[in-house]
Amino acid sequence: MYDIESLERKWQKYRRKRMIRIAGWSLLIIVITTAPMAIYYYSINTEHAVSNGPKVSNKSIEVSAGVSNTVNKNKKTTSAPSPKQQAILANASVESQAKKTHTNMLIQVSDKSGKVEKNVGIPSKKKINLEVHDAKSTQVIKEIEARFPYTREYDDTIYLAKYYYSKHQYRKAEKWAMQANTIDSTQEESWILYAKSKAKQGHRAAALRILQAYYDQTGSLHVKMVIDDIRKGREF
Known part of the structure; x- marks a missing residue:
């Protein structure tokens, strides 16, 4: 005969494991989606710092200004995935991993x-x-x-x-x-x-x-x- 409290504990254990898996996949999705954006911004900022260094000609200043304007436009039009989009991606990833191949012993x-x-x-x-x-x-x-x-x-x-x-x-x-x-x-x-x-x-x-x-x-x-x-x- 099964003890109800024991069943409840087992059920909680099942739920905790599932939530840990979901959290892990969500973190992985966030890292994957944000890493390319961080690298892109880092490279733009590096180029901007070099263009503003000493001994810069008027022509270089104009080019730097053009790059700066382009970056500002990109910042307006390009943004990191919203929390809702990240949640959708995370759920899709977890669901795909959760699918199992069953035997014919049904x-x-x-x-x-x-x-x-x-x-x-x-x-x-x-x-x-x-x-x-x-x-x-x-x-x-x-x-x-x-x-x-x-x-x-x-x-x-x-x-x-x-x-x-x-x-x-x-x-x-x-x-x-x-x-x-x-x-x-x-x-x-x-x-x-x-x-x-x-x-x-x-x-x-x-x-x-x-x-x-x-x-x-x-x-x-x-x-x-x-x-x-x-x-x-x-x-x-």
Whole structure:
């Protein structure tokens, strides 16, 4: 049985790692976009300093003035990317890195809904306090479920699967474990939660078939232990 506070801590850990990755990519994008501009301004200022040095002829002064005017115009027309543009670039970079290649070991899903509609308000993400009470925990779960069609993150789905399993709501646990497996079928945890949820609902044969197929592909000792527990009717 899962402890809710433990699940909350794991979920926070997942979120912190994701925010660190986003911050890292945002910093990299800012450096990449601003470095060429800094080099350009440095070279212009250097040329301007040389042109204003000692023993400068009238002709040189005119050329220097022309360069200065050009620089002033460029400063008006050329500016560093705005914070909004930098955020867009950062998000695009992070999303491209976040895409994974999935194997063909997916649990077949008959109802593949969840398409994102355009111009729909996306619920904001809020940090979850580690001190969880029943009322607050229920609100957190509702928020995660509401934003899932827009984020479709593995961390959220596996968190929901664990939560519902700990609450003995095995049908919902099965649903979210299946969603997690669809997003990333390489994660062993989603397979185990899905099979255990089915077994708890009385579908032991189906649970064993699922785990056996995964075990044949991976040879996981943990999966083998769960298979033995289900076959022998032990508590799991």
